[in-house]
Amino acid sequence: xxxxxxxxxxxxxxxxxxxxxxxxxxxxxxxxxxxxxxxxxxxxxxxxxxxxxxxxxxxxxxxxxxxxxxxxxxxxxxxxxxxxxxxxxxxxxxxxxxxxxxxxxxxxxxxxxxxxxxxxxxxxxxxxxxxxxxxxxxxxxxxxxxxxxxxxxxxxxxxxxxxxxxxxxxxxxxxxxxxxxxxxxxxxxxxxxxxxxxxxxxxxxxxxxxxxxxxxxxxxxxxxxxxxxxxxxxxxxxxxxxxxxxxxxxxxxxxxxxxxxxxxxxxxxxxxxxxxxxxxxxxxxxxxxxxxxxxxxxxxxxxxxxxxxxxxxxxxxxxxxxxxxxxxxxxxxxxxxxx
Amino acid sequence: xxxxxxxxxxxxxxxxxxxxxxxxxxxxxxxxxxxxxxxxxxxxxxxxxxxxxxxxxxxxxxxxxxxxxxxxxxxxxxxxxxxxxxxxxxxxxxxxxxxxxxxxxxxxxxxxxxxxxxxxxxxxxxxxxxxxxxxxxxxxxxxxxxxxxxxxxxxxxxxxxxxxxxxxxxxxxxxxxxxxxxxxxxxxxxxxxxxxxxxxxxxxxxxxxxxxxxxxxxxxxxxxxxxxxxxxxxxxxxxxxxxxxxxxxxxxxxxxxxxxxxxxxxxxxxxxxxxxxxxxxxxxxxxxxxxxxxxxxxxxxxxxxxxxxxxxxxxxxxxxxxxxxxxxxxxxxxxxxxxxxxxxxxxxxxxxxxxxxxx
Numbered sequence: 001x002x003x004x005x006x007x008x009x010x011x012x013x014x015x016x017x018x019x020x021x022x023x024x025x026x027x028x029x030x031x032x033x034x035x036x037x038x039x040x041x042x043x044x045x046x047x048x049x050x051x052x053x054x055x056x057x058x059x060x061x062x063x064x065x066x067x068x069x070x071x072x073x074x075x076x077x078x079x080x081x082x083x084x085x086x087x088x089x090x091x092x093x094x095x096x097x098x099x100x101x102x103x104x105x106x107x108x109x110x111x112x113x114x115x116x117x118x119x120x121x122x123x124x125x126x127x128x129x130x131x132x133x134x135x136x137x138x139x140x141x142x143x144x145x146x147x148x149x150x151x152x153x154x155x156x157x158x159x160x161x162x163x164x165x166x167x168x169x170x171x172x173x174x175x176x177x178x179x180x181x182x183x184x185x186x187x188x189x190x191x192x193x194x195x196x197x198x199x200x201x202x203x204x205x206x207x208x209x210x211x212x213x214x215x216x217x218x219x220x221x222x223x224x225x226x227x228x229x230x231x232x233x234x235x236x237x238x239x240x241x242x243x244x245x246x247x248x249x250x251x252x253x254x255x256x257x258x259x260x261x262x263x264x265x266x267x268x269x270x271x272x273x274x275x276x277x278x279x280x281x282x283x284x285x286x287x288x289x290x291x292x293x294x295x296x297x298x299x300x301x302x303x304x305x306x307x308x309x310x311x312x313x314x315x316x317x318x319x320x321x322x323x324x325x326x327x328x329x330x331x332x333x334x335x336x337x338x339x
Numbered sequence: 340x341x342x343x344x345x346x347x348x349x350x351x352x353x354x355x356x357x358x359x360x361x362x363x364x365x366x367x368x369x370x371x372x373x374x375x376x377x378x379x380x381x382x383x384x385x386x387x388x389x390x391x392x393x394x395x396x397x398x399x400x401x402x403x404x405x406x407x408x409x410x411x412x413x414x415x416x417x418x419x420x421x422x423x424x425x426x427x428x429x430x431x432x433x434x435x436x437x438x439x440x441x442x443x444x445x446x447x448x449x450x451x452x453x454x455x456x457x458x459x460x461x462x463x464x465x466x467x468x469x470x471x472x473x474x475x476x477x478x479x480x481x482x483x484x485x486x487x488x489x490x491x492x493x494x495x496x497x498x499x500x501x502x503x504x505x506x507x508x509x510x511x512x513x514x515x516x517x518x519x520x521x522x523x524x525x526x527x528x529x530x531x532x533x534x535x536x537x538x539x540x541x542x543x544x545x546x547x548x549x550x551x552x553x554x555x556x557x558x559x560x561x562x563x564x565x566x567x568x569x570x571x572x573x574x575x576x577x578x579x580x581x582x583x584x585x586x587x588x589x590x591x592x593x594x595x596x597x598x599x600x601x602x603x604x605x606x607x608x609x610x611x612x613x614x615x616x617x618x619x620x621x622x623x624x625x626x627x628x629x630x631x632x633x634x635x636x637x638x639x640x641x642x643x644x645x646x647x648x649x650x651x652x653x654x655x656x657x658x659x660x661x662x663x664x665x666x667x668x669x670x671x672x673x674x675x676x677x678x679x680x681x682x683x684x685x686x687x688x689x690x691x692x693x694x695x696x697x698x
Contacts, residue, residue, distance in 0.1 A: 010494075120492065127367050208518065237522040268527040313660060
């Protein structure tokens, strides 16, 4: 992964922590792993948590620190969703790698424990069959191999696998930790970021450090070295407040056609509807003049629509449906027509 | 050459509609660095134009010499060997393809083909850029697995390859992919902007446009620039000099759908439903996407309905559009069931409404 032109490297890669102790905000994990580094004793691990909290980083860092760059290649097998991981691969590739005994080669300065590591990144996209095939493999070769599972949703990992691992939850980064990390990068890259822009960045990235860094880099590319909060908003794809407000205003008018026109405009402007829903929800929840019952009805609809969007429904029709339901809720019209 | 292609802006400087976006992209390219990009926006808004202009800006004229090839990839999945045929447009610096063409096998395209291309560094060491560009169209049509597969590829080979993704709705692209890209929203041009473009084309072609003519085409085009230009050219072929009240003929499938709408509104009976089914088949065999049919049908129906009914009908349209999607994913495409179910539902609601109001 050595970069050819250092400049063209994304900052996410450039500032990826190389050592476990540098991983931000995940104290328990760091404590356990630092201990591991001294005793070289390690259980199977399962890291889970939202994107951009440092799961992959931690796993790669521990592998590097245990084996060093030279042994890394022979001791660590890294598989992620970009590799085929069907049941076939589990039965052949993973099992073969796991079965091989470890050589005694040692490298000065690294603990080099007598086992290999298999890192399964994005494990929640593995099929259930493939996960089932892993169960016995994990136990049989536990003497010479340790497994690292990394996933966003622990509920998609089958119970028998989860119970064989030490589980660690990676929590979303708090605002202070995020800010200090961002400030560090700003210093390195000699960027000017005022306090307001910093808090905006923390707010729009919602605890996802990778997203924050990507936004920062994009903004730096586009707007040069001094970045304001509006620059950050424009690169992040957050929808401007007045678009959301005007949708609500159109719904408040009670006229279906007005709402329909507004919806068509939003779609033509290319705003992502899932993002719009999230912001619309905020506006609805914080509106003081809408009674709770109506809010509940709208929120229920938003929830259903979000599911539909995930299933690949058409954006225009879904948004129109939300707008019409909002109108009906605001004017206390019945859910279905009664003649 | 069609006017749509003839007057497509070739460089970022000549882009008129999205000049702000173009300016930002130019800044992006002037530095050595360039992140992964995700362009999203409705069709006919100029995403492709911007991408092509951007690539030209990056690599110079060399990127314009593209060749089209149909390549067959043999992919070994362990148990069997798959053969996937993909159309690719490639130049010395970039490759463009449409991975969702592979249908349910798109995962293998991402895992094998794209990874293979991303791994290889461009040989040209003297060149300005140390990376090559992969343009992937219609990423929103990629299956979930395929999008997951993209995630790590984007990070791992970022030193040698930049991805430019292009899609209609960014809601259908997973969060993980979106957060790895610089998102560029390309909004549909407003009617005024379309009028401007049409006038420029008119001037270049030495045409005389009657007052209000361009505005009428713009209104008809539904903020789709490509369609507006096509309409414009159709009008020119149809009759020149333009008559002051000339309108572009509506697309024939749209006209057909509005006929269906009238049919449904005049009579609600199983017999009519059967007649409508024939018409739907007629549309479907002509490769009109079922979602477009449903949407157009809804717009036509909404024009003629009572306010109370509108809510109800739009709810069911959304419902059946979703059914269509789910159906496609699980069992293959039989969109006709859902189109017909929608019509039947509409008929029953409408009939009930008529009986209740008029007795």
